[in-house]
Amino acid sequence: MEKKTCLYDRHVALGALMSPFGGFIMPIQYSNITDEHNAVRTACGVFDVSHMGEVRITGPDAERYVQHIFTNDVAGAPVGQIYYGMMLYPNGGTVDDLLVYKMGENDFFLVINAANIDKDVAWMKEHTAGFDIKLDHQSDFYGQLAVQGPEAEAVVEEVLGIPCSELKFYTAKTATAPYASPATVPDGSPSGIIISRTGYTGEDGFEIYGSHEFTQQAWDKLIASGRCKPCGLGCRDTLRFEVGLPLYGDELSADISPVMAGLSMFCKLDKPEFIGKEALAEQKANGVAQKLVGIELADKAIPRHGYPVLNMEGEQVGEVTTGYHCLSVDKSVCMALVKSDYAKLDTPLQVQIRKKVFEGKVVKKKFYDKHYKK
């Protein structure tokens, strides 16, 4: 039985196509994926991303604990700074990719993927021995909206009444809104609204965490304003894909390490230690058997997750992780995990699509340029 977010009834009322994703029943599209995709690229869209999980880590050893389970380096970070990185198994496989918000000294807010909430929380709890911390799983408390697109800043300030123009890329702050009562997380840890200049679309935008009451009020204001198109997970995937952002389950998994996925820059091997560090160092030193690449096809046929990638002799050398007919550049492209010998740019490769084989070549994993406001 899938869970519902606090906006479920609103999605149904808007006529959204609802489908299971990550243990939740989520809106895939309201009108159609192409229009919603283009709204985010050219104006503004709002996504219900309340399915994402939240964990708060506080206590005297909070920073040392985050450093232990997380690949990026949060040591001495300024309050409000956000880091992208992974939690890894000792063998370098990926438990999840996540954002870590530094909300205060020894106070961190971790945002994890919906499909991995139970696994991640169990993993975090297994690794608390020797750390004086308080770990609060707050996924049931927080709703989350992502307001994305070139007009997002104006929409958040003018429609939601939350000042955000001063927020730099990958920073966060707490906020209040007059139309939502101040809420307290049940366990009493610091709460209220958290807003960050982050997203998963390659556009400027904000992610806003708050109580269900706040999330509902904010959603209603955004939709009523007419300045912000409701957008489903369908276009969230096309948007993140064409700017080369990974999705756990496709481009990262227990079998796909950040080194294989080309995400080493988010794994700081100069940190004293973190779980999986030795395995990653070994992979960096000796190379990996498979790497994630981009492939552009000459034809319009669309490569999909799981389709075989072949060399020019017709032997299978990999598999598609995500593919689309890319909406912003009108090309059929995919990300694929291939044997490392075939990962060089311009290497000719083929993708088997049903019974036919289509020629292509290795290209950069970014099919469309990001437009962040930094």
Place this chain on the structure above:
Amino acid sequence: MAKFEEGLRYSESHEYIRVEGEYGYIGISDYAQHALGNVVYVDMPEVDDEVTAGEEFGAVESVKAASDLISPVSGTVVEVNEALEDKPELLNEDAFANWIIKVQLSDPSELDNLMDVEAYKAHCNE
């Protein structure tokens, strides 16, 4: 609301066939194009390919997913709708006017296994 057209035969997998003499025009129903959303690519067989009732002969791709095309009858492809190569969205505009393949039927009795419009409407409402 999906549209339904009289006089066609329909399969459970939402293909239709319009029979004219020994030939049949095969496409997807309006209900199917609606469920798929924006069609961005149609994978079609080639002229002279054989198709078999109940077997896949191509696919319709929306942004999100590929959906197999299942032939409602057996026969030989005599024509493919080349307009769909450049304008796959024609399927969204009018699924019944824009057939996908024209087939010479090898066993017209197979048509008896398909639904008429009333039965198909009921199938879509299940």
